[in-house]
Amino acid sequence: xxxxxxxxxxxxxxxxxxxxYDSLRRRLIDIGLTPKSVVECVEKSPLGDPKAFLIRGAVxxxxxxxxxxxxxxxxx
Amino acid sequence: MEKDFTVALAGNPNVGKxxxxxALTGMKQHTGNWTGKTVETAAGxxxxxxxxxRLVDLPGTYSLMPHSFEEKVARDFIIDQKPDVVIxxxxxxxxxxxxxxxxxxxxxxxRVLVCVNLLDEAKKNGIEIxxxxxxxxxxxxxxxxxxxxxxxIESLLFALDEVIKQPPKTELNLKTDExxxxxxxxxxxxxxxxxxTYKNQNYKKRDLKIDKIVTSKAFGFPLMLLLLCLVFWxxxxxANYPSELLFKGFSWLEGxxxxxxxxxxxxxxxxxxxxxxxxxxxxxxxxxxxPPMAIFFPLFTLLEDLGFLPRIxxxxxxxxxxxxxxxxxxxxxxxGFGCNAAGxxxxxxxxxPRERLLAILTNAFVPCNGRFPTxxxxxxxxxxxxxxxxxxxxxxxxxxxxxxxxxxxxxxxKLLSKTVLKGVPSNFILELPPYRQPQILKVIVRSIxxxxxxxxGRSLIVAAPAGLIIYIMSNTLVNGxxxxxxxxxxxxxxxxxxxxxxxxxxAFILGFPANEIVVPIIIMAYMQNxxxxxxxxxxxxxxxxxxxxxxxxxxxxxxxxxxxxWPCSTTVLTIKKETxxxxxxxxxxxxxxxxxxxxxxxxNFICDVFF
Numbered sequence: 001x002x003x004x005x006x007x008x009x010x011x012x013x014x015x016x017x018x019x020x021y022d023s024l025r026r027r028l029i030d031i032g033l034t035p036k037s038v039v040e041c042v043e044k045s046p047l048g049d050p051k052a053f054l055i056r057g058a059v060x061x062x063x064x065x066x067x068x069x070x071x072x073x074x075x076x
Numbered sequence: 077m078e079k080d081f082t083v084a085l086a087g088n089p090n091v092g093k094x095x096x097x098x099a100l101t102g103m104k105q106h107t108g109n110w111t112g113k114t115v116e117t118a119a120g121x122x123x124x125x126x127x128x129x130r131l132v133d134l135p136g137t138y139s140l141m142p143h144s145f146e147e148k149v150a151r152d153f154i155i156d157q158k159p160d161v162v163i164x165x166x167x168x169x170x171x172x173x174x175x176x177x178x179x180x181x182x183x184x185x186x187r188v189l190v191c192v193n194l195l196d197e198a199k200k201n202g203i204e205i206x207x208x209x210x211x212x213x214x215x216x217x218x219x220x221x222x223x224x225x226x227x228x229i230e231s232l233l234f235a236l237d238e239v240i241k242q243p244p245k246t247e248l249n250l251k252t253d254e255x256x257x258x259x260x261x262x263x264x265x266x267x268x269x270x271x272x273t274y275k276n277q278n279y280k281k282r283d284l285k286i287d288k289i290v291t292s293k294a295f296g297f298p299l300m301l302l303l304l305c306l307v308f309w310x311x312x313x314x315a316n317y318p319s320e321l322l323f324k325g326f327s328w329l330e331g332x333x334x335x336x337x338x339x340x341x342x343x344x345x346x347x348x349x350x351x352x353x354x355x356x357x358x359x360x361x362x363x364x365x366x367p368p369m370a371i372f373f374p375l376f377t378l379l380e381d382l383g384f385l386p387r388i389x390x391x392x393x394x395x396x397x398x399x400x401x402x403x404x405x406x407x408x409x410x411x412g413f414g415c416n417a418a419g420x421x422x423x424x425x426x427x428x429p430r431e432r433l434l435a436i437l438t439n440a441f442v443p444c445n446g447r448f449p450t451x452x453x454x455x456x457x458x459x460x461x462x463x464x465x466x467x468x469x470x471x472x473x474x475x476x477x478x479x480x481x482x483x484x485x486x487x488x489x490k491l492l493s494k495t496v497l498k499g500v501p502s503n504f505i506l507e508l509p510p511y512r513q514p515q516i517l518k519v520i521v522r523s524i525x526x527x528x529x530x531x532x533g534r535s536l537i538v539a540a541p542a543g544l545i546i547y548i549m550s551n552t553l554v555n556g557x558x559x560x561x562x563x564x565x566x567x568x569x570x571x572x573x574x575x576x577x578x579x580x581x582x583a584f585i586l587g588f589p590a591n592e593i594v595v596p597i598i599i600m601a602y603m604q605n606x607x608x609x610x611x612x613x614x615x616x617x618x619x620x621x622x623x624x625x626x627x628x629x630x631x632x633x634x635x636x637x638x639x640x641x642w643p644c645s646t647t648v649l650t651i652k653k654e655t656x657x658x659x660x661x662x663x664x665x666x667x668x669x670x671x672x673x674x675x676x677x678x679x680n681f682i683c684d685v686f687f
Contacts, residue, residue, distance in 0.1 A: 023143045024503045025254075026139070026141055026143055026254065026257055027138070027139075027143055027144075027503075027505060028505075029254070029257050029258060029261060030138040030139035030141065030143075030176065030257065030261075031138050031173060031505065031507075032172065032173045032176070032261060034258065034261050034262070042280070042284055042287075043284070043287050043288070043291050043390070043508070044291065045291055045296070045390050045391050045393060045394060046291060046292060046293045046296030046297055046391055047391075047394040047395070048394075049393070049394050049397075050390065050393050050394070050403070050504060050506075052287075052390065052508055054280065055173075056170060056172050056173040057169055057170035057171075057172065057173065058169075058170045058173060058507055059280075059283075059287075059507065059508040059509075059510075060505060060506070060507055060508070061390050061393070061403075061504070061505070061506040061507075061508060062504070062505060063393065063397065063501075063503065063504045065501075065503070066503055066504070066505075
């Protein structure tokens, strides 16, 4: 398990690091996607991308490109 | 009374801010179940027993750290205008995330009142919040509300009157670095610790179950198409009979009015201009437009309130990404079904300027409700009979036409992002809100009064004078032919290349102020060619069109051209305002027109070769 996009629907894991350094980083932090927080992948769009994650009680859709820059720990 | 206090309404997107705004001010901003519905700040007034208030509804933001347009608007307002109180509306379901904004707002404002909204929904989800404890930990007044319930609004007003008496905070912290942002997120998490109890750990299960079907590989896209088709079927089928009734009513009224005018010794020329020019155009537009709109708008609003639109954006994001655009363009595209001008304004929800332009320039490829009736009328006249099976067929044809428009949107977007708007797709963050049960009766009443009648009124304002102008054009003789035929004849050779005729093309040109008047213009122009008949209805119109050389080929060319030509004047003005550029405005006119011309030509070339 290395990046957020590897999560399948129903899997949970802890965020390790966000390897994004532009304004998007702050946006992700604002919505509660911070290092050490736990997220769950809850949906996948019909074409496989984007995927949606349960982040602090809200369902948020993120594209593959973003997910690939977010490293995660092992599946919980 | 003394001066008005200014109160700002802040909050995450889609937490019911607009509902609270409406409840307080008695205004009727439309609320929808999706992020970014409110793109402009709205202001309204209300009063309590003690004070007068001016309420400003800020755009929904996750943060007050200025990264995007909305956040900058919200932050600047709070810091520069110094509102007396900022009410931060929170969603009880996602309190921890909402508190981040609360903490940031407390840091930069004089007085803060926290309003924990959607308590009813949270309760249903088994979430309970200790508001007293929250108030203690935050150090500002906290009120719990259920915006749909009047009583809780009263307690909000009561708290507001108390908060306004507090001395303003002067020591503000305007830092915007990442440390500060992270600190707020973590503090919010700490504050929530122990004050929220989840009685039902699986509270999202129902939504997720629905989403599993709505976004599944097998059913995702077919379901969207089916739903689109169903909405159109209900619209067409339901509109049929009332349309006919309205036609009859106007026909009768025309006779009566005409008799009345003649009785009053009204000169023939004025009588004809009023009856055959103004009245017929207005009557046609009301008969053709009102019934479908009165059905389509409420249905669409129901889908919107239900929370279905963000799922469409979720499903369509990948195709949009491969065209170099943003999935939120699906939302603005859907708004375009109502009105392209509204769709263009809605493009503000797209953060990247390049992607916003893509969405603005291609918005006109989905037909707005000014063009729906034209499309429906042509389908009804040329492709189907009556009855249930007929309306199913026409719903399928209409869905095909719309799907074609959506495909063209993708093509045009791709074309733009490969040429004048090169770039890589930027980030895409979209919240999928919980499904909410719409208040059906309210939706119907609201959408009929606020949207349907508004749009109808606007088109009538254009239609009445346009009807007069066209009547004058078709009755002013220049060198033995009327002015209208003169123009039509001039355009005819070119129009023939498109499979249309000069009259149709001139109707589209004169329909620039409002697409609704295209068909009435065609009717009027044809009628002056000596085929004046009594009464008017779709049957009559069909006979008239066929007499003037229409075939199925003409009808299809007309459908293509209705789908792709220049946007109406309101939309063009909105595009000018949104892009602040003549160049992009011109392109937004040229792009769909070029598509329409080329497609019509190709279609007619193919027909000529093979049939």
